[in-house]
Amino acid sequence: MRACLIAIMLHAIFLLLVCQLTGEAIHRLTGLPLPGAVIGMVLLLAWLALVPRERPTLTAVSAWLTAHLAVMFVPAAVGLVDEGAALSLYGVGLVVATVTSTLLTLVVTALVFRWSLARHAPEAPE
């Protein structure tokens, strides 16, 4: 039973890696400027649509990965240690641009969604 569970888990991990690898290959071979992992995400979506069935293990594995995303990008964030020059030159600009862009995006997305909801989607209670 336990060995079987591990085999299913390996299958889910294999599926994720195959999608990423294929995405990476497509990215390199065709020069498609999307990151390999993003192409892999689209490929997995296509796979789920083509072969629809219950996938509790894949759901569990990807939920585990998503839940631990934060710790995975700590190594990248620590790379700031080498970016002191860029930060001292453009730190203020980066902060102002990031805050402005975040607020504007919130406002525009919410307003367009509400406008379109009223116009295109008749009352559809959740």
Next chain:
Amino acid sequence: MLATPLLWLTATLGVFTLFDVISRRCNRHPLCHPVLWSTPVLIAALLATGTSYETYRTATFPLSFLLGPAVVGLAVPIWAERRRIRRLAVPIMLALGAGAVTSIVSAVSVLALFGAPLEMLATIAPRATTTPVAMAIAGQLGGIPALAAVIVLFAGVVGAMVATPLLDLLGVRDYRARGFATGVAAHGIGAARAFQVDATAGALASLGMALNAVATAALLSVMALLI
């Protein structure tokens, strides 16, 4: 000892776990985000021990490697939400397009006002996407992935903190609109905040985050080809 993967991998997990416990104690307040606090502590540790970033990066590769499969796995929640996506297809697509364009154009143009070079503009352009995607896009466009990671984190904290008061001010009461906007503007940190407020808002925020990763990547790829 200082050069073995074991030390820095252990240190990273240890420091992160500590701040994760503190973050939980703070009821997951955006300002208590564990990455926000682990990063400066680990940077201080590198500086104190005279360790180069190259050494640290190599040592912690097993952690960063997982980002790729994690991005691929974002397909699973999108697939799980397919019925809702079909039902709300028009509002979702219109709001996603408007949000993705607003995010890129406003971030890049404001930063350009500060006289920043192309390298910096490429770094901030994907700021609304989830961190691993932003790092990949920034790297691809000739930006700085490490800086992109921190900008994204900061954007998430800002978005999560202002979403509720700002959307109240606008009078947007529908939790679908509120959640979706929070996910598009502030990715996973925004989604985490949305889940605290309302389950529907949380689901739409996750959806907004996942869709915006694809939308921003696609938009920036097209823009990069045109320029």
